Amino acid sequence: MEKNIGWHGDTRLASASERTPLLTASRTVETEPRDQRNSKAHFIIIMLALGFLYLLYAACQASPTPRDDTNCRWQHDAPSYEVAKPSGSTVLNINIKSNTTIRPSIPEDFPDPCVVQGDDGDWYAFATSGNGHKIQMAKAKDPLGQWELIDREAIANQAWTTYRNFWAPDVRRVADGYVMYFSGQEPVTMRHCVGVARSPNITGPYVLDEEAFECPLTQGGAIDPSGFQDVETGKMYVVWKVDGNAVASGPGCGGDLGEEGGTPLMLQEVSPLDGSTRIGDAVAILDRVEEEDGPLVEAPNLVRALDGRFVLFYSTHCFSTPEYDVRYAWADDVRGPYHRAPRLLGTPDFGFEGPGGMTSTVGRNERGLGEVLLLHGRCAEANGGGGGRCLFAVPYGLAVEE
Structure with a gap:
């Protein structure tokens, strides 16, 4: 089963006044500080990177023949195993x-x-x-x-x-x-x-x-x-x-x-x-x-x-x-x-x-x-x-x- 991994942030569209600093004779208005905008951008980049790494990991785990770098051969290592113990049965x-x-x-x-x-x-x-x-x-x-x-x-x-x-x-x-x-x-x-x-x-x-x-x-x-x-x-x-x-x-x-x-x-x-x-x-x-x-x-x-x-x-x-x-x-x-x-x-x-x-x-x-x-x-x-x-x-x- 495939998993969709993404980041769901605030989808609200800012108005023009919110997106652009407004200069007036008396004051300058900014929608948010620069540090806060940078933090959000960094957060988005980190989440996208983590999602990409997860998809790579999932693809590797799904492969029936993972790569063995020690000898440059594709091989499937046998999993750890435990043999089930039998109970009574007709001979x-x-x-x-x-x-x-x-x-x-x-x-x-x-x-x-x-x-x-x-x-x-x-x-x-x-x-x-x-x-x-x-x-x-x-x-x-x-x-x-x-x-x-x-x-x-x-x-x-x-x-x-x-x-x-x-x-x-x-x-x-x-x-x-x-x-x-x-x-x-x-x-x-x-x-x-x-x-x-x-x-x-x-x-x-x-x-x-x-x-x-x-x-x-x-x-x-x-x-x-x-x-x-x-x-x-x-x-x-x-x-x-x-x-x-x-x-x-x-x-x-x-x-x-x-x-x-x-x-x-x-x-x-x-x-x-x-x-x-x-x-x-x-x-x-x-x-x-x-x-x-x-x-x-x-x-x-x-x-x-x-x-x-x-x-x-x-x-x-x-x-x-x-x-x-x-x-x-x-x-x-x-x-x-x-x-x-x-x-x-x-x-x-x-x-x-x-x-x-x-x-x-x-x-x-x-x-x-x-x-x-x-x-x-x-x-x-x-x-x-x-x-x-x-x-x-x-x-x-x-x-x-x-």
């Missing part, structure tokens, strides 16, 4: 539908996969940089079927990134085609930020927006974006991780962040027309707890259950360790509070080592929980036998405890 259980070892769907390095169904009815997966591509792509008739790599580059331009080290893409439909959320490397700090790219075709090429969508560099950056559209309300959201691990004391993923916090999962409502125009402020919906999660929570992915509740998949611990896993939490409101469930999938369940970085299919009827999680797990056969993170497809189902 929501998710079960893996398998009784045997689950083998890779793509026996190649294909980490942090997302999955989306195209207009042609086929399923498409996108993954972190690798195998000679900035963003990897694959295609299948069925998520649980055979996947084939698409030997084509998905990214069309560099924009604000280093043009390498793209992580964890996520593709969603919007009004005029497809939008890709991704983690791109910022060239000054070399930290990662969330970006947006667009294409009328599901396989691209995707053209990057010129500025990052979310870039809280002082807090470590932002990674692992994922889109979600609520089919009940039509509202669209983006979730991501604030990458506090990038600024933790100590080397690597396991640097000291203290006992709690530091890697919150954030939720931002956006316009479903373009997938990036912000609506309101971002909120934190989950953060790490040291005794359960180790140094982080990451890789958020939202879906909605048939009973109307929201399910948040996420991973904990460092991706390079056997403790990396798949977990979930549920909530009655998309903004939380979220109830944590026990670990869903980890080492050595179904033959997995370090499974995580997952995305759920959306149900084939466009509603409710999907049927398959696409995720990565460590595998020896990737990279010509040198090992890596292969693509796996894991069927799952929902059970509600009364």
Whole structure:
């Protein structure tokens, strides 16, 4: 809402005799002393200056990407956050539908996969940089079927990134085609930020927006974006991780962040027309707890259950360790509070080592929980036998405890 700021003084019009000193034979008449007129003029100037400064301040606060003068980049610092605490709720259980070892769907390095169904009815997966591509792509008739790599580059331009080290893409439909959320490397700090790219075709090429969508560099950056559209309300959201691990004391993923916090999962409502125009402020919906999660929570992915509740998949611990896993939490409101469930999938369940970085299919009827999680797990056969993170497809189902 715009505020009109002005000064309302005396609007009375002075007569000619009031405006001009009157000279007579006996005396000189002045309407007001000179000092008083100067004081009024000074007051008007001060009020106009204050109004101008207020308008500048309001414009700055309204901007979704305030200027960061320390590195000459436009960025949006994550707000201070507090995760809501859950109260009692009916338990929501998710079960893996398998009784045997689950083998890779793509026996190649294909980490942090997302999955989306195209207009042609086929399923498409996108993954972190690798195998000679900035963003990897694959295609299948069925998520649980055979996947084939698409030997084509998905990214069309560099924009604000280093043009390498793209992580964890996520593709969603919007009004005029497809939008890709991704983690791109910022060239000054070399930290990662969330970006947006667009294409009328599901396989691209995707053209990057010129500025990052979310870039809280002082807090470590932002990674692992994922889109979600609520089919009940039509509202669209983006979730991501604030990458506090990038600024933790100590080397690597396991640097000291203290006992709690530091890697919150954030939720931002956006316009479903373009997938990036912000609506309101971002909120934190989950953060790490040291005794359960180790140094982080990451890789958020939202879906909605048939009973109307929201399910948040996420991973904990460092991706390079056997403790990396798949977990979930549920909530009655998309903004939380979220109830944590026990670990869903980890080492050595179904033959997995370090499974995580997952995305759920959306149900084939466009509603409710999907049927398959696409995720990565460590595998020896990737990279010509040198090992890596292969693509796996894991069927799952929902059970509600009364």
